Amino acid sequence: MAELSTLARPYARAAFEYADGHSALDAWLEELATAAAIAAEARVREVLSRPALTTEKQAELFIELCGEAISAPMANFVRVLAANRRLTLLPEISAQFAELRAAREKSIDVHVISAYELSQEARDRLSDVLGKRLEREVRLSSETDSSLLGGLLIRAGDTVIDGSVRGRLNKLAEALTN
CATH class of the missing domain: 1.10.520.20 (N-terminal domain of the delta subunit of the F1F0-ATP synthase)
Incomplete structure (x- = not known):
């Protein structure tokens, strides 16, 4: 089907x-x-x-x-x-x-998960950087998840950028077991 x-x-x-x-x-x-x-x-x-x-x-x-x-x-x-x-x-x-x-409006919803609350300055900077990289206007939403330990997890449409400490530790563990 x-x-x-x-x-x-x-x-x-x-x-x-x-x-x-x-x-x-x-x-x-x-x-x-x-x-x-x-x-x-x-x-x-x-x-x-x-x-x-x-x-x-x-x-x-x-x-x-x-x-x-x-x-x-x-x-x-x-x-x-x-x-x-x-x-x-x-x-x-x-x-x-x-x-x-x-796509028509050249905008994208970006969801950011961080270990700690992001300051407004950090949110603005992140929004500007992502806007330039994605060539779109970024509408940013965020939440906190202490299990990330540190860093950020960014979801923008189909794109996921895992810059969290937890993600890096998982990659390291996977590399060591292979």
């Missing part, structure tokens, strides 16, 4: 092109995130997977669950997904839509 990302790609692109053409990227991003959160719920997936439900009924149930959080165009998008039995792809479609928007 094809991977979820492969199945979701044409839907994400179609949604992006529609939203971009109607100057509604922000609204669609928010609505897709809402629909994705609903589609990810175990009880919703269970109900939607019932063979007795027609695709039309699945779409109407899902739209009813979303309530006023989605617009008429998004409701039509949900109907198309339901007709093709692709409602379960909404979380992946939402993620790919966000990536397409970030």
